Amino acid sequence: MEYILSCKNLTKNYFTKTALKDVDLNIPKGKIVGLLGPNGSGKTTFMKIAAGILRQSSGEITINGEIPGVNSKAIVSYLPDKTHLYKWMKINDAIELFKDFYEDFDENRADELLKFMKLERNMSVKELSKGMYEKLSLTLVLSRKAKLYILDEPLGWVDPVAREQILDAIISNCNEESSMIITTHLVRDIERVFEDVAFLKDGQIALYGNAEELRMEKEKSIDELYRDIFGE
Numbered sequence: 001m002e003y004i005l006s007c008k009n010l011t012k013n014y015f016t017k018t019a020l021k022d023v024d025l026n027i028p029k030g031k032i033v034g035l036l037g038p039n040g041s042g043k044t045t046f047m048k049i050a051a052g053i054l055r056q057s058s059g060e061i062t063i064n065g066e067i068p069g070v071n072s073k074a075i076v077s078y079l080p081d082k083t084h085l086y087k088w089m090k091i092n093d094a095i096e097l098f099k100d101f102y103e104d105f106d107e108n109r110a111d112e113l114l115k116f117m118k119l120e121r122n123m124s125v126k127e128l129s130k131g132m133y134e135k136l137s138l139t140l141v142l143s144r145k146a147k148l149y150i151l152d153e154p155l156g157w158v159d160p161v162a163r164e165q166i167l168d169a170i171i172s173n174c175n176e177e178s179s180m181i182i183t184t185h186l187v188r189d190i191e192r193v194f195e196d197v198a199f200l201k202d203g204q205i206a207l208y209g210n211a212e213e214l215r216m217e218k219e220k221s222i223d224e225l226y227r228d229i230f231g232e
């Protein structure tokens with residue numbers, strides 16, 4: 001099987017704190033994967049390493065068969081937990097910036113998504129509400145024709161109705177050529193899009209599997225399973 005992401009004994013220490021400990025994970029191509037775990041379980045650390053902006057302390061990771069670097073960054077579209085668009089920008093400037101920066105940026109797709117998100121190119125970034133800013137960030141990231149999308153808490157501020165619509169857009173954005181890893185605390189709202197789920201507990205994979213098979217086997221929703229694994 002071909003994997004978009006593969007890691008073995010992946011470990012990350014921040015000084016004395018171990019954020020990831022011997023993580024073994026193989027994510028097949030073409031999947032939407034939920035990376036689930038409580039605060040501090042290592043999700044953002046894992047995503048940063050996969051996105052090539054943080055180095056592991058030990059162990060191995062490959063993205064599409066390559067060690068994270070220039071080549072992997074060209075095929076990974078990453079939505080960080082905090083995005084930094086300049087306050088002076090209009091949405092149009094942000095689009096132009098992404099267009100210059102990423103060869104795979106699809107401007108037509110960006111315009112479709114902006115319309116869908118009810119955003120306009122002449123809006124100022126500093127005047128956007130938190131939810132609107134999140135929609136803009138997601139628009140920019142999803143407008144790249146990437147092989148792997150890594151989305152760290154993409155919908156925390158988006159209202160429930162828009163969230164449902166955006167989830168549908170995310171599903172339609174994904175095909176056999178592209179894969180997605182999503183972290184979220186909104187497990188109940190978002191679990192329907194996950195094909196596979198990985199539960200991260202104290203920097204280790206507590207459980208990985210096909211979401212539908214886990215539901216059948218455990219006779220629980222992924223949200224209920226989450227509460228079983230992480231409940232006190």
Ligand SMILES: Nc1ncnc2c1ncn2[C@@H]1O[C@H](COP(=O)(O)OP(=O)(O)OP(=O)(O)O)[C@@H](O)[C@H]1O
Binds near residue numbers: 014039042
């Ligand atoms: N720059 C850093 N320096 C020191 N410790 C860090 C740093 N970044 C993260 N950590 C620690 O590593 C652990 C994992 O953090 P991480 O941000 O990966 O968790 P998370 O699962 O994304 O949490 P959340 O759901 O709150 O976003 C935590 O104990 C955190 O305190």
